[in-house]
Amino acid sequence: AQKITQTQPGMFVQEKEAVTLDCTYDTSDPSYGLFWYKQPSSGEMIFLIYQGSYDQQNATEGRYSLNFQKARKSANLVISASQLGDSAMYFCAMSTGTASKLTFGTGTRLQVTL
Amino acid sequence: GAVVSQHPSWVICKSGTSVKIECRSLDFQATTMFWYRQFPKQSLMLMATSNEGSKATYEQGVEKDKFLINHASLTLSTLTVTSAHPEDSSFYICSANRDGNSYNEQFFGPGTRLTVL
Numbered sequence: 001a002q003k004i005t006q007t008q009p010g011m012f013v014q015e016k017e018a019v020t021l022d023c024t025y026d027t028s029d030p031s032y033g034l035f036w037y038k039q040p041s042s043g044e045m046i047f048l049i050y051q052g053s054y055d056q057q058n059a060t061e062g063r064y065s066l067n068f069q070k071a072r073k074s075a076n077l078v079i080s081a082s083q084l085g086d087s088a089m090y091f092c093a094m095s096t097g098t099a100s101k102l103t104f105g106t107g108t109r110l111q112v113t114l
Numbered sequence: 115g116a117v118v119s120q121h122p123s124w125v126i127c128k129s130g131t132s133v134k135i136e137c138r139s140l141d142f143q144a145t146t147m148f149w150y151r152q153f154p155k156q157s158l159m160l161m162a163t164s165n166e167g168s169k170a171t172y173e174q175g176v177e178k179d180k181f182l183i184n185h186a187s188l189t190l191s192t193l194t195v196t197s198a199h200p201e202d203s204s205f206y207i208c209s210a211n212r213d214g215n216s217y218n219e220q221f222f223g224p225g226t227r228l229t230v231l
Contacts, residue, residue, distance in 0.1 A: 101148060
């Protein structure tokens with residue numbers, strides 16, 4: 001069975017600072033994908049970044065980067081230069097093998113302050 | 115590209131009635147779509163995988179006779195909540211896996227908020 005764990009229910013960060021949101025995963029499948037989504041209060045799920053299990057380099061997308069540590073089974077999201085608009089729920093998710101269905105973590109609510 | 119729409123965005127209905135929610139991939143084909151349910155301040159829980167031209171695959175604990183899924187075309191999946199009750203009130207989100215995608219990225223719809231009185 002696959003499992004995603006997000007241990008931080010809530011995080012605060014000051015504007016323009018960087019913040020790391022933690023995610024650990026568990027799977028016995030050697031082929032998997034890790035995703036981060038942002039969910040603002042409007043409810044839509046916004047795709048941020050993807051990391052494949054065989055990717056050698058950490059994924060980056062603008063201000064988002066994924067700190068992938070395979071041996072530790074962690075896939076932390078780093079947001080640099082936080083903005084007020086980054087305040088939202090953030091979900092880590094995983095797909096395994098050829099199946100495309102996602103298993104989600106419980107989420108982290110990020111609040112960016114002035 | 116890769117836009118998914120849902121209709122309606124919100125619905126209020128009386129207990130015992132049925133409600134249909136549509137999920138459309140607007141600019142791509144999706145053989146596979148997914149239906150999730152999200153309670154307030156909780157994560158997304160996968161309800162079922164919708165496959166074009168075949169029966170949906172339901173997750174454990176999801177009543178397939180209550181949550182009817184039809185994936186009649188490569189761009190449309192519908193979820194019908196039959197004989198809705200107040201405990202069915204929730205936020206329902208669909209997603210679509212774009213055919214030919216290099217990895218299993220899912221594109222999400224904006225969600226439908228269902229309130230059953």
